[in-house]
Amino acid sequence: MFENIALAIPELFTLTNMMLMMVGTTAGLLAGAIPGFTIAMAVVLVLPFTFTMSPVQGLATMIAVYVGGLSGGLMSGILTGIPGTPSSVATTFDGYPLARSGKPGLALGIGVWSSFFGGVFASIVLMLVAPQLARIGLEFQPVDYFSLVIFALTVTASLAGDQMVKGLMAGLVGLLVATVGSDVVFGQPRFTFGIDAMEQGFAFLPVLVGIFAFGRLLGDVKNREKAHQPLGGETHVVHIDYLGAAKEVIRRWGNTLRSSAIGVFVGVLPAAGSTISNILAYDQAKKTSKEHEQFGKGAIDGIIAPEAANNATAGGALIVMMALGLPGDIMTAIMLGALLIHDVIPSPSFISDEPTIAYSIFLAFFVAHFMMLALQSFTLRGFVMITKVKLYMLSAVILFYCAVGMFALNNVAWDMWTLFIFGIVGFFMRALGFPVVPLVLGVVLGRIAESRLSQVFARSDDIGVFLSRPWSLFFLLLACFSILFPLYQKNRGKAAWTLYYAPVLLIVMAWPVFQMPGSLRPILAICMVITGLGMAALNFKRGLAPQETE
Amino acid sequence: MTLNRDFFTAVVFLLVTAGMYVATYSLPEPMFNQLASWTWPRVILVPLGLLSVVLLIQSQQSGQPATSFAGLVVWARENVNPFICFGLFFLFLLALPTLGMLLGGLSYVFLTLCVLGGWQPRQLAVHAGISIFFVTGMWAIFSFLLGVILPEGTILRVY
Numbered sequence: 019m020f021e022n023i024a025l026a027i028p029e030l031f032t033l034t035n036m037m038l039m040m041v042g043t044t045a046g047l048l049a050g051a052i053p054g055f056t057i058a059m060a061v062v063l064v065l066p067f068t069f070t071m072s073p074v075q076g077l078a079t080m081i082a083v084y085v086g087g088l089s090g091g092l093m094s095g096i097l098t099g100i101p102g103t104p105s106s107v108a109t110t111f112d113g114y115p116l117a118r119s120g121k122p123g124l125a126l127g128i129g130v131w132s133s134f135f136g137g138v139f140a141s142i143v144l145m146l147v148a149p150q151l152a153r154i155g156l157e158f159q160p161v162d163y164f165s166l167v168i169f170a171l172t173v174t175a176s177l178a179g180d181q182m183v184k185g186l187m188a189g190l191v192g193l194l195v196a197t198v199g200s201d202v203v204f205g206q207p208r209f210t211f212g213i214d215a216m217e218q219g220f221a222f223l224p225v226l227v228g229i230f231a232f233g234r235l236l237g238d239v240k241n242r243e244k245a246h247q248p249l250g251g252e253t254h255v256v257h258i259d260y261l262g263a264a265k266e267v268i269r270r271w272g273n274t275l276r277s278s279a280i281g282v283f284v285g286v287l288p289a290a291g292s293t294i295s296n297i298l299a300y301d302q303a304k305k306t307s308k309e310h311e312q313f314g315k316g317a318i319d320g321i322i323a324p325e326a327a328n329n330a331t332a333g334g335a336l337i338v339m340m341a342l343g344l345p346g347d348i349m350t351a352i353m354l355g356a357l358l359i360h361d362v363i364p365s366p367s368f369i370s371d372e373p374t375i376a377y378s379i380f381l382a383f384f385v386a387h388f389m390m391l392a393l394q395s396f397t398l399r400g401f402v403m404i405t406k407v408k409l410y411m412l413s414a415v416i417l418f419y420c421a422v423g424m425f426a427l428n429n430v431a432w433d434m435w436t437l438f439i440f441g442i443v444g445f446f447m448r449a450l451g452f453p454v455v456p457l458v459l460g461v462v463l464g465r466i467a468e469s470r471l472s473q474v475f476a477r478s479d480d481i482g483v484f485l486s487r488p489w490s491l492f493f494l495l496l497a498c499f500s501i502l503f504p505l506y507q508k509n510r511g512k513a514a515w516t517l518y519y520a521p522v523l524l525i526v527m528a529w530p531v532f533q534m535p536g537s538l539r540p541i542l543a544i545c546m547v548i549t550g551l552g553m554a555a556l557n558f559k560r561g562l563a564p565q566e567t568e
Numbered sequence: 569m570t571l572n573r574d575f576f577t578a579v580v581f582l583l584v585t586a587g588m589y590v591a592t593y594s595l596p597e598p599m600f601n602q603l604a605s606w607t608w609p610r611v612i613l614v615p616l617g618l619l620s621v622v623l624l625i626q627s628q629q630s631g632q633p634a635t636s637f638a639g640l641v642v643w644a645r646e647n648v649n650p651f652i653c654f655g656l657f658f659l660f661l662l663a664l665p666t667l668g669m670l671l672g673g674l675s676y677v678f679l680t681l682c683v684l685g686g687w688q689p690r691q692l693a694v695h696a697g698i699s700i701f702f703v704t705g706m707w708a709i710f711s712f713l714l715g716v717i718l719p720e721g722t723i724l725r726v727y
Binding site: 066067069070183184186187190191193194197201202203204206208209211236237239240242245246408410411413414415417418419421422425426429431434435438441442445449450451467468471472475476 | 573574577581588591595596598599602603605607608609611612613615616619620622623626643646647649650653654657658660661664669673676677680681684685698702703706707710714715716717718719
């Protein structure tokens with residue numbers, strides 16, 4: 019690892035790269051601070067500017083925007099009570115009350131330091147875990163990859179909760195969209211309906227921008243009064259209390275570490291991004307805190323938890339993307355697009371084949387957090403200025419910028435039409451209650467899934483291979499449990515069967531783990547079975563709590 | 569039977585799925601014992617069709633009220649701004665071969681700003697300023713800094 023870091027250092031630490039990363043972090047901080055402006059949009063808008071850069075320059079800049087965006091949300095969340103991004107929703111619960119009680123500088127400082135520690139923790143985990151995961155990824159055959167894609171899609175759909183059917187349908191529509199154009203195996207036109215331009219298919223970045231940026235911006239200007247309002251509420255420049263905040267965060271290191279670990283774990287899961295991790299970490303912090311009655315009134319732990327978690331989630335998502343080449347969420351899907359544009363194709367062998375680029379990305383993620391720390395005070399002034407801009411002005415300009423950016427992607431006008439078509443698709447799907455994240459991931463993963471499936475069938479016609487390969491079976495079983503998860507969540511504590519969901523999961527998953535090579539994994543499988551049986555016995559003895567059965 | 573939003577959605581999905589499934593029959597047969605180009609789409613379309621049926625059944629059990637024409641009109645009125653923006657963007661794309669990115673962009677951004685922001689003389693001046701500054705700026709950055717050859721349009725074409 020250290021020799022790879024040594025290789026990456028001279029590649030990353032050039033004056034140009036550092037300047038670009040500083041600009042990227044500033045842009046991300048500002049974009050993240052603007053309510054209604056998501057981090058994904060910020061990264062997409064920066065993407066065209068990286069076309070002419072080297073892979074390391076371009077990716078370092080985008081990572082800087084990503085990190086800045088994750089931390090920028092805390093500014094508006096704490097000062098105005100309006101979260102800048104969905105990933106900082108929980109920050110407002112205690113950040114805003116603390117700021118209102120006359121300590122905005124301390125609240126901001128705690129947010130900044132927590133983001134920093136969460137990010138640094140994730141960077142270290144990223145550097146340690148990603149190469150190991152990539153090593154496991156080398157065991158994957160096409161059939162395992164295909165099952166992994168199916169698992170990723172079912173998890174995405176299951177996060178739609180009550181709208182599970184619509185979530186699954188959206189994922190399938192995404193897969194279907196990816197089939198338009200030319201066939202993966204022979205390159206023959208498919209579903210083009212006589213339109214020549216359709217033979218190019220739908221590039222996933224215009225699809226993604228169409229669904230997210232277009233749909234989001236048009237949703238913002240739907241209400242005429244809201245469209246005429248400035249972006250933020252009444253905000254003033256305040257001085258961030260770095261020293262006092264650092265002492266508070268270090269004093270509560272347990273919460274910082276736990277929240278960062280939750281963030282990384284959530285990031286590794288497909289589709290579960292920082293939107294979920296910040297709420298989850300906040301909830302855990304509230305449950306374990308000795309001052310839980312202070313939560314919602316300006317508790318310091320209530321700011322630390324979401325901010326540490328949301329930055330750490332980015333590291334978790336990057337682990338999977340870098341090690342397996344599969345994007346787990348929208349942000350990593352964009353990053354994957356950026357990598358492909360720079361002729362870098364992430365796969366399990368990517369880290370060992372291209373250590374300089376891989377470790378430059380890891381280091382960029384690490385360094386960007388230091389830049390974020392230094393630039394937060396500076397961007398706070400910019401944020402106060404930007405909050406005075408009216409929403410419709412920003413929307414109109416960004417819509418045009420999206421069009422130019424998507425044209426610049428491949429220099430074809432068809433990508434702008436794709437943007438337009440999927441802007442409409444996204445708008446109507448939202449209006450009809452469909453979650454759009456499964457749709458986008460379906461488009462991104464569709465081609466990967468089909469090419470892997472074709473490789474499976476090129477080797478053999480036997481579909482039993484999906485169940486006989488341990489990793490494939492592992493992912494397919496996980497997919498089944500993730501489909502049942504919304505039902506479990508809904509009936510938890512009410513139906514007796516929910517007591518056995520987790521134990522059965524452990525016992526069932528132990529079977530493919532037991533079949534895996536090596537001596538460690540069979541031992542792990544036995545431990546899983548013992549734990550599962552223990553949990554089942556304990557839950558059987560306890561039964562449902564009386565108040566829950568009512 | 570309640571003709572609600574999810575009912576119509578499920579019916580549209582069923583029709584599209586059926587149409588696409590039929591379209592897979594016009595796809596060529598595989599060569600060399602490879603995966604046929606229709607296999608993967610059918611693997612997707614079959615569960616999509618089944619889920620559409622599930623949605624259709626759910627729509628009748630959910631208690632969602634029936635969709636009325638008046639309700640649709642209210643919804644359309646609430647979303648008039650997005651519809652206008654889509655319309656203007658469509659016109660921008662149609663006019664692109666003639667106006668090019670610079671003139672087309674200026675017209676598109678200016679019109680969108682005016683439609684969303686208002687047509688008062690002061691607003692017109694502000695909108696014109698924003699359009700000129702941002703569109704020309706972006707056009708210059710992409711054309712000269714990033715070296716992207718943006719569509720110039722027949723009006724500004726010099727050769």
